[in-house]
Amino acid sequence: MMDIARNILFFVIALGILVAVHEWGHYYVAKLCKVKILKFSIGFGKPIYRKVTSSGMEFVIAMIPLGGYVRMLDGRVDDITEEQKAVAFNFQPVWQRFAIVAAGPIVNFIFAIFALAAIGMIGQQSAKPIVGAIAEESYAARSGLSVGDEIIAVGRHKTNDWRDVTIELSTFSGEQSIPLEVKQSRGVTQTISLPIDGWKIDPDESDLFTALGFQPYRPALTTSLGFVEEGSPAQRGGLLKNDKIEKIDGTSMENWSQIVAFIEKRPNQSATLEILRDEQSISLIVQFGQKPGAPEQGYLGVVPFQEPWPEEYIQHTQLGFFGAIADGTQQTWRLMGVTLEMLGKLLTGDVSVKNLSGPISIAQGAGISASIGIVAFLSFLALISVNLGIINLLPLPILDGGHLLYFTIEWITGKPVSEAVQEVGFKIGGMILFAVMATAIVNDVLRNT
Template sequence: MSIINNIFFFVIALSILVAVHEWGHYYVAKLCKVKILRFSIGFGKPLYKRVTSSGMEFVIAAIPMGGYVRMLDGRVDDVSEVQQDLAFNHKPLYQRFAIVAAGPLINIIFAVFILMAIGMIGQQTIKPIIGEVQAGSLVDGSGVSQGDQIISIGGRETNNWRDVSIEIATYSGEQTMPLTVIDADSRQRQLFITLNGWKVDPDSQSLFDALGFTPFRPALTKTLGLVSENSPASDGGLQLDDEILGIDGTTFNNWSQIVDFIEQSPKQKVKLNVLRQGTNVVLDVTFGVHPEDSTKGYLGVVPYQGAWPEEFVQEIELGVVDAFLYGLNETWRLVSVTFEMLGKLLTGDISVKNLSGPISIAQGAGTSASVGLVAFLSFLALISVNLGIINLLPLPILDGGHLMYFTVEWLTGKPVSEAVQDIGFRIGAALLFVVMGTAIFNDILRNI
């Protein structure tokens, strides 16, 4: 079901973004009076086809991995004398440039309005307050303490953990990272974390773990929020909302003590004392063996997390103007960070292991959708910005490659020859194949 959920929301997200991208090309082409032959969302066999009053075919195809707008073009079509003015290749250079640039740019503009909608819908976010600092880590000794709130990194404001994650990622390959924190007594401090060439490796640990701290989270309770099916817990009669009081006469103050007891007792039969709807119940339970470590015991339950302190939670709901400004600011932030990360990828400051392909995108779509509408919209805005920027890269097979050829035509006064363009497209396709192959390979390694 998880895989189906991921695929479903991946298709939804990609179809929306492709439709927006191709609409950008379509809309500007119509303004420039170019004849549109086909508007396709997806590739391959058409699942749905409709011919509009203008003669254009609108198609939804079977493979939802992209799309295209096919325009009348004298380089590939037989164009009659009457239709010369309707062909893409006969339009002035500035119009051709605008038509091609419209796709990537509309993706970025689309992100502004998505984020504007998020601001108007309202969202509940958690302040980035530090939980624990690991001894001997990069953060340890820098002055960062438990309970500090990170309010900015490198001068960029951080209102939540998403902001913190984005800003930390941009410092991969740097020597120091400046951050500003405020403690529980409202005392503000400017600190510097020595990174010593620290690089982000998503396969080994999270950004926070790599630096040596954990975000604050309320302590786990002893009350069960999940009892796995066909687990030692369900076989022993444990139920949702049971509170574990003791095991074999041993009482516990917190959940970590319960976990320690279970992990130290694989295959052991115990009497488990729980509080169920105000009544003490004793159950005979036999611990299993942990699926990832045969030396540890396993029960198959997940507890509820405690409530967040009110002062750690912030509600954000904006009016139309403020929401629009919020959308602009957040989109610009995503654009600038994406360019920074691409630059660090080219210089080697960021490992190619950070590249993600369709599997990771599908997982992100499914996970964000399961969290809620705001999370899915945030994910959509991020991917929309990335799609726009990637399409602007000067690879001949992408929109940016066409724009590069148009720029050469503007500088030299004549179009790039068909032979040179063909070679460029072949090289661009090969490079794109290598990048996509690497991304898919990374996806596979992360999921085996």
């Protein structure tokens, strides 16, 4: 329940920030063009906050945080006088109307640049993309990739961490192979081909790396307990943080995988655990529970300590202002490119519509990233902001991109698109958008049931 509340809270915060940024872009350029603003709304539906500014504009925060709008004086829907034509949106030159509409998505991209630049200035510690394990008879095993290899490029794009690797690998969905540049443990750099035989991203798979047959390097888990969940079978059985599990029912436990395998096979069964606590050997009788979501598996409710990371596997980055802006711009540009590539693959079928995510997935992403820390939350905001900007530029009449399409036609022909044609376009665009949103919401529900 706490997780749901956290997800909803940070979903509202994230979407509120991004909607405000987007609509502020429209508002700011409209003000520069001397267009009269009647209303600036963050959200839809019943207002929960309302204020009228000195200019007469109504500022509203509404209950449904799934969008927003800037309402400008417009002779097509408002009764205006001859004098008001100078400040009405529809009487502005086509280039000004184009600029006002385009400003929303553009400011989303600018926001992403500054969010990613802020991460660069804050500084972060990340794991180098070093391969830790390779599954037998997998795509990775056929490629010549080896444990200890550092992936320094995927295709034409350099990769500094596993986030970069994940983004770049995803763009090869539906292809026959993935070119990788790797640096081997002995320092030699080489290019290898990861054969994927038309593999496609599947949201039902545990993760992308497992699907391709390799795993990032992670330090081994110890048999000492780093966390004991409150109210868990472990706590009821008397286990404490820092206890080291040495034996279960007389069987020596050499590693954490062995402990997990033993427990998972014994739901609701009791076992004798021999532990080391403060250099003293203690025996405890513990009854395992059932794993949430998988009642056929045993459950203890503990998290082990992890061995420390080797220093050479970790990189520390922190940039100055100008370096961070340059890096944020480069990252945003790449995210824009990846988003367009994935949209193209969605149309060609190389990416399944099952990968579309709706508000539930976004809320989960917001909550999880916020719980990790400010760097993860800023990265999440940047990603969603870029996606919001790109989606709004799609040439669907109900979106900003549709309006820009109409303005472009007007620019070329010298006369506006007729209201009848625009109305038909809005209806078609609305149906397409509704179908996409419905698919995304159904996907969300299926993933969480």
